[in-house]
Amino acid sequence: MSVEDFVSRLPNDIGGAAAGPVDRVEHELEPWEKRCHALADVLDFRKLINTEEKRKGVEALGESLIGKLPYYERWIVAFANIGFTKGFFTPTELAEKMAEVEARTADHPKPL
Amino acid sequence: MSSDPHSHGHGHSHYHDAHEAIVSDDAPGYYEIMETAVRELLIAKGLITANDIRHQIEVLDSRTPALGAAVVARAWTDPAFKGRLLENGRAGCEEMGISFYDDTQLIVLENTESVHNLIVCTLCSCYPRPVLGLPPDWYKLKPYRARAVIEPRKVLAEFGTIIPDDVEVRVSDSTAVIRYLVLPRRPAGTEGCTEEQLAALVTRDAMIGVIPVTLNDGAAQ
Amino acid sequence: MDTSALSAIRPALFERPSFTVGDRVRVSKRAPIGHYRVPIYLRGIAGSIVRVIEPAFVDNEEEGYGRNAGNKRHYYRVAFAMPDLWPDYAGSPNDELQIEIIETWLEQI
Numbered sequence: 001m002s003v004e005d006f007v008s009r010l011p012n013d014i015g016g017a018a019a020g021p022v023d024r025v026e027h028e029l030e031p032w033e034k035r036c037h038a039l040a041d042v043l044d045f046r047k048l049i050n051t052e053e054k055r056k057g058v059e060a061l062g063e064s065l066i067g068k069l070p071y072y073e074r075w076i077v078a079f080a081n082i083g084f085t086k087g088f089f090t091p092t093e094l095a096e097k098m099a100e101v102e103a104r105t106a107d108h109p110k111p112l
Numbered sequence: 113m114s115s116d117p118h119s120h121g122h123g124h125s126h127y128h129d130a131h132e133a134i135v136s137d138d139a140p141g142y143y144e145i146m147e148t149a150v151r152e153l154l155i156a157k158g159l160i161t162a163n164d165i166r167h168q169i170e171v172l173d174s175r176t177p178a179l180g181a182a183v184v185a186r187a188w189t190d191p192a193f194k195g196r197l198l199e200n201g202r203a204g205c206e207e208m209g210i211s212f213y214d215d216t217q218l219i220v221l222e223n224t225e226s227v228h229n230l231i232v233c234t235l236c237s238c239y240p241r242p243v244l245g246l247p248p249d250w251y252k253l254k255p256y257r258a259r260a261v262i263e264p265r266k267v268l269a270e271f272g273t274i275i276p277d278d279v280e281v282r283v284s285d286s287t288a289v290i291r292y293l294v295l296p297r298r299p300a301g302t303e304g305c306t307e308e309q310l311a312a313l314v315t316r317d318a319m320i321g322v323i324p325v326t327l328n329d330g331a332a333q
Numbered sequence: 334m335d336t337s338a339l340s341a342i343r344p345a346l347f348e349r350p351s352f353t354v355g356d357r358v359r360v361s362k363r364a365p366i367g368h369y370r371v372p373i374y375l376r377g378i379a380g381s382i383v384r385v386i387e388p389a390f391v392d393n394e395e396e397g398y399g400r401n402a403g404n405k406r407h408y409y410r411v412a413f414a415m416p417d418l419w420p421d422y423a424g425s426p427n428d429e430l431q432i433e434i435i436e437t438w439l440e441q442i
Contacts, residue, residue, distance in 0.1 A: 024250050101145050
């Protein structure tokens, strides 16, 4: 890979790359994963974050994170980052809200 | 909040491993907490509503491969409908009452004696969600996305599908506003079947193009 | 009624598709930084227009920067021979790849 490719090839552009056999894995979405998918659609419908901004936000995570984080984990991190940039909330607000959610749900399975 | 993403819910991220069961921990994981926090902040700021999310979950739940199967069975039994469907996939589905909630168009790709179609999204995970629901994990993971465009016959063989050399394999890579649905070949021996019986034979994977429709193993997926 | 008014209509810039079914086109070889929706494996490869997608849609690549009302251009379904994409392609020489590409990436041959 040339140095130009570092900036001109998106990490998720993998058509033709070497890869192992297709493992026919699938799973029933967990409730939070389905909520995350619904959130993505709603953000698009409400003209807050369109689908292409989400894709770009995932690409912005870089090759190593894209390789390690599962699917909806990538989406929610992308939404958080785009939310900071668009001024929907600040990193501090998100940190405080996450602490609140964690405290509230520590003894309960599955927040909603 | 702990900065270690593995301190909570760490079983959640293990579904990449085909053979490991999905474990639900007692407390929600780091990313699940992030999802809840992002959603609640957006609601608190009046940008979205809780009802938006509830409603969209219902929309997602109402979209399953059974819709695509109904479209395929109609196309097999009604030549005029098939013509309209191949001309404009979205309009054909809408004619059956299947709405397109995500602003995408649909091209229906007909398998014939001489062409076998396969769909993939190499850049992300584009998929005809309004008619098939959400894609399986393997469709979103690297091996399928990377290899379907460069060695489709090998990928098909891994699904047990062998395409003769004189049949063209046509791979469609969805990258933009267009989604695809494969119209599989109607299996022989189904001449007497009703539209409903035919729909029960059509699997999700056949509409992705990785397997044919057969009489034997219908159709839960 | 003056029918010459109808025949005198002039479409605006980008209103009509630039290519038509059967045209041979080449995918631009450029490698921009930022966001794109044309996979690298297609760059510089020649193919044929098999379908003009109507109507024109917002340019995905502009949409990635939040321009929800960005420019609309036509997308085309373009067919490529697999051996043109992959020199060592192992399947049948008749195998094809088809994909939608926005006009900004296509050059007439």
